[in-house]
Amino acid sequence: MGLKIIVCIKSVIVNPANQSVVRTSDSCELNPFDRPALEQALRMKEAMGGTVTALSMGPESSAFTLHEAMAMGVDHGVLVSDPALVGSDTLATSTVLAAALKRLEPFDLAFFGTRSADSDTGHVGPQTAVLLDLPMVTWAHSIESSETGLLVERRIDGFLERYELPFPSMLTFHPNSVEPRDLGLSGINGAFEEGEIQRWGLSDLDLSPSVVGEKGSPTRVLSLSRAHSTKKCEFLDGTAEEQVEELLRRLLDSGLIG
Amino acid sequence: MDTFLTDKNRAVRRSVRAFCERELGPIAKEIDQEASFPWEVVEKMGKLGYFGIQVPKTLGGAGMDSVSYIIVIEEISRVCAGLGLCVTVHNSVGVYPLLAFGSEEQKKKWVPPLARGEKIGAFCFTEPNAGSDTAGIEATAIRNGNHYLVNANKVFVTNGGVADVCLIFARTDPNAGRKGISVIVAERGTPGFVVGDLEDLCGVRSNPVSSIRLYDSQLPLENLLGKEGMGLRIGLTALDAGRIGIAAQAVGIAQAALEEGVRYAKQRRQFGAPIAKHQAVTMMIADMATQVEAARLLTFRSAVLRDQGKPFTKESAMAKLYASEASSKVTDMAVQIHGGYGYSKAYPVERYYRDARVTRIYEGTSEVHHLVIARGVLEE
Numbered sequence: 001m002g003l004k005i006i007v008c009i010k011s012v013i014v015n016p017a018n019q020s021v022v023r024t025s026d027s028c029e030l031n032p033f034d035r036p037a038l039e040q041a042l043r044m045k046e047a048m049g050g051t052v053t054a055l056s057m058g059p060e061s062s063a064f065t066l067h068e069a070m071a072m073g074v075d076h077g078v079l080v081s082d083p084a085l086v087g088s089d090t091l092a093t094s095t096v097l098a099a100a101l102k103r104l105e106p107f108d109l110a111f112f113g114t115r116s117a118d119s120d121t122g123h124v125g126p127q128t129a130v131l132l133d134l135p136m137v138t139w140a141h142s143i144e145s146s147e148t149g150l151l152v153e154r155r156i157d158g159f160l161e162r163y164e165l166p167f168p169s170m171l172t173f174h175p176n177s178v179e180p181r182d183l184g185l186s187g188i189n190g191a192f193e194e195g196e197i198q199r200w201g202l203s204d205l206d207l208s209p210s211v212v213g214e215k216g217s218p219t220r221v222l223s224l225s226r227a228h229s230t231k232k233c234e235f236l237d238g239t240a241e242e243q244v245e246e247l248l249r250r251l252l253d254s255g256l257i258g
Numbered sequence: 259m260d261t262f263l264t265d266k267n268r269a270v271r272r273s274v275r276a277f278c279e280r281e282l283g284p285i286a287k288e289i290d291q292e293a294s295f296p297w298e299v300v301e302k303m304g305k306l307g308y309f310g311i312q313v314p315k316t317l318g319g320a321g322m323d324s325v326s327y328i329i330v331i332e333e334i335s336r337v338c339a340g341l342g343l344c345v346t347v348h349n350s351v352g353v354y355p356l357l358a359f360g361s362e363e364q365k366k367k368w369v370p371p372l373a374r375g376e377k378i379g380a381f382c383f384t385e386p387n388a389g390s391d392t393a394g395i396e397a398t399a400i401r402n403g404n405h406y407l408v409n410a411n412k413v414f415v416t417n418g419g420v421a422d423v424c425l426i427f428a429r430t431d432p433n434a435g436r437k438g439i440s441v442i443v444a445e446r447g448t449p450g451f452v453v454g455d456l457e458d459l460c461g462v463r464s465n466p467v468s469s470i471r472l473y474d475s476q477l478p479l480e481n482l483l484g485k486e487g488m489g490l491r492i493g494l495t496a497l498d499a500g501r502i503g504i505a506a507q508a509v510g511i512a513q514a515a516l517e518e519g520v521r522y523a524k525q526r527r528q529f530g531a532p533i534a535k536h537q538a539v540t541m542m543i544a545d546m547a548t549q550v551e552a553a554r555l556l557t558f559r560s561a562v563l564r565d566q567g568k569p570f571t572k573e574s575a576m577a578k579l580y581a582s583e584a585s586s587k588v589t590d591m592a593v594q595i596h597g598g599y600g601y602s603k604a605y606p607v608e609r610y611y612r613d614a615r616v617t618r619i620y621e622g623t624s625e626v627h628h629l630v631i632a633r634g635v636l637e638e
Contacts (some may be wrong), residue, residue, distance in 0.1 A: 029272070064265050071269065183273035185307035185320035185330070192266035 002050025003108040003167075005041040007074070008097055008128070009034040009056050011065035012118040030065045033113030035180035036173045040143065041111050042073045043178070048145060051075045053104065057085065057096050063197050070191035071183045077197040078104070084202050087214035090119075094127035096212055099205040101132060108167045109150070114139060114175060125172040136170040137163050141177045262558060263325070270326045274333040277306065286338040289464040290609050293456065295420055296341070296464065303345065304375020308334070311349050313357065318370035324561035328506035332554070335510025339613035340464030342510055346503030347416040348372070351496040351621075352379020355425060355441065359484040359492050368423050368443065380421035381500075382412035382444075382470055383493055390626050392490060393436045397428035397472075405476040406430070406442055408450075412470045416620070419456050419466025422446045426472065427493060430486045439489030443481040450475035461612030498571050499564065501578035501621050505557040508578075508585035508617040512550045515585075515592035515610040519546060522596050522605070533595070542591045549588055553581035572634030579627040582617035589614040 011028040041052045053076040054069035056062045066077035080100050088096065101110055112125030129136035142153045149166040155174070165171075202209060210216060236243040251257045260268070281299045289296050303309065311327050313319020322330075327349070335342025353372050356365060356379075371377040388394035397410030410426055412418075424444045431438035444451055454469030484492055520543060523534035533539045556577040563570035589611040593600035600607045618624045 064269070067265065068269055071273075182277050182302075182306055183269065184305065185270065185311060185322055185326070186315065188266060188269050188273065189321055189326075192264070192269060 003044060003048055004050055004106065005044060005052045006101060006104055006107050006110045007034070007037050007041045007052060007054050007069070008101075008110065008112050008125070009038065009054050009065060009069055010113075010116050010124075011056065011058050011062040012116050028061055028065065030068050031113055031116045031118075033115055033117060033175050035113075036175055036178050037111040037113050037171075038069055038072055038074065039178045039180040040140075040171075040173055041109075042181070044109075044143070044145075045073075050108075053078060053107075055097065055100055055104070056080070057088075057093055057100070066197050067191045067195055068183065070195040071187040072181060073187065077195065078200065079197050080200045080205065082202040082212075084209045084213045087217060087220075088212055089217035089219040090121050090123035091127060091218060092212045092216040094124050094131055095216060096205065096207065097124065097128045098131035099207050100200065101128065103200070103205060106168070110134070110168070110170045112170070112172045114172045122172075125170065129170045132170075134168060134170050135165055136172070137165060138172045139174045140171045141174050143171070263329075267325055267329055270322070271329045271333060274308075274330050275336075277302075278334050278337040282334070282338045282341060286464075287603075287606065287609065289338070290340065291463075291603075293458070293463040293466075295344075295466050299341070300344070300375060303341075307373075308345050309348055309375030309378075310353065310369075310373025311345075313349075313353060313369060313373040317357075317365060318373040324502065324564040325558065328502060328509075328557050328561045331503050331506035332510040332513065332557075335507040336514045337510075338464060339507060339511050339610075340462040342507045343462050343465045344378070344417055346507055347381060347500070348379045350500035350503045351381035352417070352421075352423070352425065354499055355381075355483060355492050355496045356443075358495060359441075359488070363480070364443070364483070372423060377422035378417050378420045380415050380417045380424045380470070381493075381496065382410070382415050382418075382424050383427045384414050385411055386413055390623055392493065393439070395427055395429060395439055395489075397426065398432060399426070399428035399430050399440060399442050399477070401430065401479070402476075405478055406482070408442060408444065408472045408475045408477050410470075410472040413454075414457065414467055414620070415470045416465060416467055418468030418470050419453060421470070424470060425483065425492075427489050430482075430489075434487065436490055437487045439493075440486045441483040441489050441492050442477050443483060444472060444475060444477055448472075448475050448477065459616070461609070461614070461616055497621055498574055501627075502557060502560050502564065502570075502574045504617055504621045505553065505560070505574070505577040505581040508581035508614065509550065509554045509557055511610050511614045511617070512546075512553060512581070512585040512588040515589040515607055515614075516543075516546045516550050518605070518607050518610070519543060519592040519595045522599075526596075539595055542595055546588045546591050549584040553577070553584040556580050572631055575622070575627045575630040575634070578617075578622065579624055579631065582614070583624060585614040585617055 010031040012031045014027055014029050045052050052074045054066050054074045055078045056066055057080040063079055070077055080096055115122035137152045137154055139154055140152050141155045144151050152163045154161040236246050307320035310319030311322045315321045331342050331346045334345055356368055372379050399406040399408045410428055426442045426444045429438045430440040450473040452471045457467045523539050524532050526533045560570045560574040560577045563573055592607040593611050596605055596607050599605050
């Protein structure tokens with residue numbers, strides 16, 4: 001039989017936007033935090049058989065990202081796109097993804113990245129799990145199948161947690177949990193020349209316009225502008241060893257490593 | 259330029275760039291200095307299809323178009339010109355002649371391992387007395403029973419030090435002039451097959467360019483590619499396509515030099531301002547960017563013509579001539595913008611400058627390409 005795995009992915013903005021966000025295939029890329037989720041799904045499929053479907057909500061330019069996922073080895077791509085979705089916050093997005101996942105039922109697993117590289121909220125995965133009333137483990141490091149479901153390892157703040165999950169359930173993956181594969185030329189050729197993407201609008205999901213887009217979004221972005229940060233260069237004194245010690249101490253203190 | 263690309267082309271650029279920056283970027287300087295061939299990266303490239311870019315899927319390749327091809331070569335060369343050279347020569351003049359002129363048996367035997375990068379191909383044409391003078395080939399392949407007795411002294415063989423499958427241009431009929439040249443496939447390991455010392459080159463040093471010699475090697479008759487006497491036709495057909503790849507390599511080197519020139523010009527401060535604010539430097543930046551883009555567009559046009567099945571001999575000659583000359587000029591300007599630091603190995607532009615120089619020489623010199631272009635124009 002094999003598993004039916006859905007990976008929810010996002011096309012993110014490559015460069016910081018100025019005022020308004022224009023999404024095209026040139027200005028967007030697959031959210032780097034989604035790559036480990038795709039890789040985990042593809043490895044599970046290779047080990048246990050089944051299919052992997054990539055699901056994305058976004059404008060038509062997101063089709064590029066779905067094709068990239070297909071170039072990695074994903075079997076199906078589904079794009080939920082509708083003018084009514086413009087302005088959706090994370091809750092509205094989760095509402096749409098939950099409806100799309102419902103339509104894709106029955107599935108065994110639904111994966112997410114931990115967060116998106118452009119808006120960085122980390123809301124969408126957990127919110128979608130709540131809306132579907134499915135169990136979810138976030139920041140998973142490794143997974144293996146058990147007789148009754150899935151064994152999941154989660155490393156966080158120096159602790160190692162192990163969970164057993166039933167099917168269906170949902171996961172977000174630690175960005176460093178796995179090294180995502182590179183896109184091979186043959187995969188790119190097949191995905192972009194022959195890969196078909198299923199397109200759904202709001203009416204396909206039986207959703208009212210009032211629960212999505214700006215109307216369905218309790219949060220609102222009031223303005224968007226480029227943040228200016230000042231960089232300063234500092235030279236450390238001492239011997240090479242002392243400098244390394246000092247550098248490590250500062251990186252640890254600032255929480256950048258460790 | 260990006261305006262003309264398909265989403266597939268863009269995905270190719272993005273994925274090859276990411277791979278090369280991650281895998282080749284950190285070692286590009288070292289493999290240039292040590293003149294070493296990065297097998298680990300080459301193996302990964304093989305798995306990603308870089309060694310069978312336009313080979314049909316049925317023979318283990320990626321089945322890509324020519325535009326995607328030039329993008330792959332440009333992106334590899336932008337990071338490491340020696341590897342860009344390895345990949346383009348392997349694909350265009352190593353594998354393509356087997357696809358275009360090989361029998362079904364020959365294709366099945368040699369192409370799949372070449373397309374997967376498990377074996378490396380080489381084009382053994384140049385001899386001490388034959389390069390631009392294509393008919394000057396002295397190597398011989400004398401039919402003797404069920405084999406050819408081959409004697410050859412091939413020099414400046416790109417990939418020579420690592421090549422497994424070599425196309426040897428030799429005279430099967432010593433008295434037939436240009437029509438007496440044929441192509442025989444020689445595999446490394448054949449008795450009498452000797453790889454000479456690696457050339458200590460000025461640039462593209464990660465490519466193991468060497469001589470390859472055959473001393474009384476007995477090669478089976480079924481190793482003949484096409485028919486006897488077809489050698490020059492096979493060679494010139496391969497080079498028509500091959501020089502699109504060299505043009506793309508030259509564009510990649512020039513693009514890298516442009517990026518480094520711009521980066522340095524914005525950082526380096528003199529007379530109280532970044533040198534990018536000085537008009538003399540901006541003139542160079544403008545010339546560099548314009549020449550890179552013009553070279554890229556000419557290369558793109560020849561690739562599109564090839565994809566459309568239209569003649570592209572003159573156009574690919576124009577692309578190769580312009581791109582190689584532009585690459586030399588652009589890398590020279592990048593050195594100039596860097597001043598004394600540009601002449602130091604502390605910065606990568608001196609490498610680009612050395613790498614660019616040879617693109618005006620191999621796969622047809624600039625002078626030969628002037629002749630090809632003029633012939634094409636005058637015949638119209």
